[in-house]
Amino acid sequence: MDKQLFLLREEKWFALRKKLKDQFSKAPDLNAILFLVGIRELGQFKKKFTKEEKQDLMHIATCSVLSRSGYYALEGTDQDGWPHWIATKKLPIMDLIEQEDFLKDHIIIYFEEMDY
Numbered sequence: 001m002d003k004q005l006f007l008l009r010e011e012k013w014f015a016l017r018k019k020l021k022d023q024f025s026k027a028p029d030l031n032a033i034l035f036l037v038g039i040r041e042l043g044q045f046k047k048k049f050t051k052e053e054k055q056d057l058m059h060i061a062t063c064s065v066l067s068r069s070g071y072y073a074l075e076g077t078d079q080d081g082w083p084h085w086i087a088t089k090k091l092p093i094m095d096l097i098e099q100e101d102f103l104k105d106h107i108i109i110y111f112e113e114m115d116y
Contacts, residue, residue: 037061
């Protein structure tokens, strides 16, 4: 990746984390941001989610943010209102750091699209 693009992503990522920190009083990491996106996409909030529900929320978030690039499409919702996604194209092969950067890029796009 070009150094300027890398610096731009990092600048946007830190700005997003700062804005979320100002809102929630704690700077969230990648997983916490995915959890927040998952809750937003679900459209339901309760005080306690089970461990399985937390994993499902992070999966919903991952599918939602990656849908911006056509990797997933919303298939519908179940009887409890939980969204279900289908893979529409194969994800590129990446190492762990590349996967994290890939998610960060898509999360930034997600928040930019909602004018956050």
